[in-house]
Structure formats: C-alpha cells, structure tokens
Amino acid sequence: MKLNKGSLFALFAVLELAADPERQLSTTDIAGKYGISTHHLAKVMRQLVHSGLVQAVRGVGGGYRFAGNVGRTTLLDVIQVFEKLDSELDVPGDTNLEGDPVVAELRRITGEIDDLTKAVLDTITLETALKGTRRGRQPAAAAT
Amino acid sequence: MAMKDPITIRNAVPDDLDAIIAIDDVGPKEEKPAYWRGIFERYGKGERNHRIFLVAEAGGKVVGFITGEVRAWEFGSAPCGWVFALAVAPEARETGIAKRMFEEICGRLKQAGVTTVRTMVNRGNRVTLSFFRSQGMRTGPYIELEREIE
Numbered sequence: 081m082k083l084n085k086g087s088l089f090a091l092f093a094v095l096e097l098a099a100d101p102e103r104q105l106s107t108t109d110i111a112g113k114y115g116i117s118t119h120h121l122a123k124v125m126r127q128l129v130h131s132g133l134v135q136a137v138r139g140v141g142g143g144y145r146f147a148g149n150v151g152r153t154t155l156l157d158v159i160q161v162f163e164k165l166d167s168e169l170d171v172p173g174d175t176n177l178e179g180d181p182v183v184a185e186l187r188r189i190t191g192e193i194d195d196l197t198k199a200v201l202d203t204i205t206l207e208t209a210l211k212g213t214r215r216g217r218q219p220a221a222a223a224t
Numbered sequence: 225m226a227m228k229d230p231i232t233i234r235n236a237v238p239d240d241l242d243a244i245i246a247i248d249d250v251g252p253k254e255e256k257p258a259y260w261r262g263i264f265e266r267y268g269k270g271e272r273n274h275r276i277f278l279v280a281e282a283g284g285k286v287v288g289f290i291t292g293e294v295r296a297w298e299f300g301s302a303p304c305g306w307v308f309a310l311a312v313a314p315e316a317r318e319t320g321i322a323k324r325m326f327e328e329i330c331g332r333l334k335q336a337g338v339t340t341v342r343t344m345v346n347r348g349n350r351v352t353l354s355f356f357r358s359q360g361m362r363t364g365p366y367i368e369l370e371r372e373i374e
Contacts (some may be wrong), residue, residue: 086242154354185355195347196347199347200363203350203353203354203357204357205354205358207358208357208358209303210359211358211360212336215360217339
C-alpha cells in the first residue's frame with residue numbers, strides 16, 4: 081500500500097491537532113514539524129475543513145483545530161477524504177481481458193488485500209494511534 | 225446500572241449463567257444455554273489457572289464477561305493466552321468495563337506463565353476490533369484462512 085501525499089499530510093495534521101483538541105496550529109507549524117510543503121498542506125487543510133474533521137480558526141493567532149471525535153474517528157476516515165484505497169489493475173484497455181479468468185483471479189486477490197488493509201485502518205482510532213505514538217516514545221528501560 | 229456503581233471483576237459462578245447468556249449477543253439465542261453451560265464446565269471452575277472465566281459486576285448485576293485460556297503448540301505456536309469471548313451489556317458500555325476485564329485476564333494469563341495474548345475477531349465487528357486495538361493489540365504473525373467445503 082502506498083498512501084498518496086494528500087493522505088499522508090492529512091494524517092500528520094489530524095494526529096497533530098487531535099493530540100490536543102484545544103490547541104490551534106497553523107499550516108506553517110505543522111509543515112515545519114514534518115518538513116513538508118506548506119502550500120500542499122494548505123490545500124489538504126481546506127479539504128479537511130470541508131470534511132468536518134478540522135475547523136479553521138480565523139483572526140490573530142488563528143489556525144486549525146481538530147473538530148472530530150478522537151475516540152471515534154479512524155485513520156480510514158481521514159484517508160478516505162483523499163483516496164479510495166482500492167488497488168488498481170492496469171489491464172490494457174484495448175484488449176478484451178475483462179472477462180479473463182486470470183484477470184478475475186487477480187482482482188479477487190487484490191480485493192482480499194484491500195479488505196484487510198481497510199479493516200486495519202478502519203479500526204485504529206486517532207486516540208489509539210496517538211496512544212501508540214506515546215508508547216513508541218517511551219524509553220526502552222521504562223517499557224520493561 | 226448507575227455510572228458511579230463500583231465495578232468488581234471476579235470469577236464466574238453458576239448463578240451468573242443467565243446474565244451471561246442475556247449479554248452474549250453473538251449467534252442463535254436458542255443454542256446459548258447449552259453452549260455457556262459447557263463453557264462454564266470447562267472454564268468456570270476457577271481452580272485451573274490456565275482457564276479463566278471472569279464477570280464484571282456493578283450495582284449487584286453482572287454487566288460483562290470475558291473468557292480465555294492458555295493454549296500450547298496449536299498451529300505450531302509456543303504457549304500463549306487466548307481471549308475467545310468478551311461482551312459488555314449495552315447499558316454498561318463506554319464505562320471502562322471491557323478494559324478492566326481485559327487487564328484482569330491479561331494479569332491472570334501472565335501469572336499462568338505466558339507473555340502474549342491473542343484473540344480473533346470478525347473483521348466486520350469494528351467495535352470489538354477497535355477495542356482490542358485500543359488495548360495495544362496488533363495484527364499477529366498468524367493468518368486465518370478458510371474455504372467452503374463442497
């Protein structure tokens with residue numbers, strides 16, 4: 081699976097904002113932390129606002145704030161704002177392979193992979209992912 | 225159940241079976257009494273530390289249950305703990321009961337000598353899958369496979 085840049089930037093932004101829903105952050109803050117394009121992130125933020133996951137705060141010190149439910153919003157909810165996550169088989173359009181048993185079997189296999197991918201992403205809430213990041217930050221000695 | 229009722233996690237006893245059957249919402253209801261009586265016979269005695277059957281009680285009422293055991297060398301796996309049933313009554317959900325039961329069973333499994341806990345959940349059951357993930361569980365090294373037998 082390869083996430084497109086929009087999905088990845090959206091996950092950076094949403095996880096950053098959801099870590100403290102009271103906090104407002106600008107695109108510059110988020111882009112600076114992850115070393116990504118502010119311009120591209122601004123476009124992503126507009127889509128996140130449109131989806132209702134993020135709220136734009138106007139005025140001095142404005143920025144963005146998380147507007148969803150940290151315990152209910154899943155990684156898939158964020159990703160699906162930007163892409164469908166369905167594998168694509170680039171079967172040549174000028175051939176008549178659509179009914180071919182090999183193509184059909186390959187579609188079943190990629191469909192199985194897609195279902196598993198979605199089942200994973202759809203059951204990891206932002207809260208769980210953030211908990212995982214905190215666990216990952218614990219020093220090895222403290223984790224034992 | 226009132227939110228402030230203290231929650232107790234304890235070994236299941238025969239008098240809990242009716243409440244357990246009522247809380248269990250998976251599968252056909254008519255098969256539940258025989259199924260849970262069988263499970264209780266095998267897991268509910270509380271005398272073997274590798275088989276565990278716990279209930280959560282609040283306000284004098286059973287509001288949840290969890291069952292598990294240590295299984296060794298199935299599918300070539302070293303001994304590990306399996307949780308194979310977990311449910312909380314609808315009116316008692318989102319109060320931390322499942323987390324308390326899961327932590328208790330993990331503690332008991334650890335006392336029984338294992339350091340890994342596994343479960344299997346239908347991938348359409350988002351609520352239960354999300355719960356186990358929130359407890360730090362991830363996809364393990366085994367893949368479940370199946371087919372129709374013609």
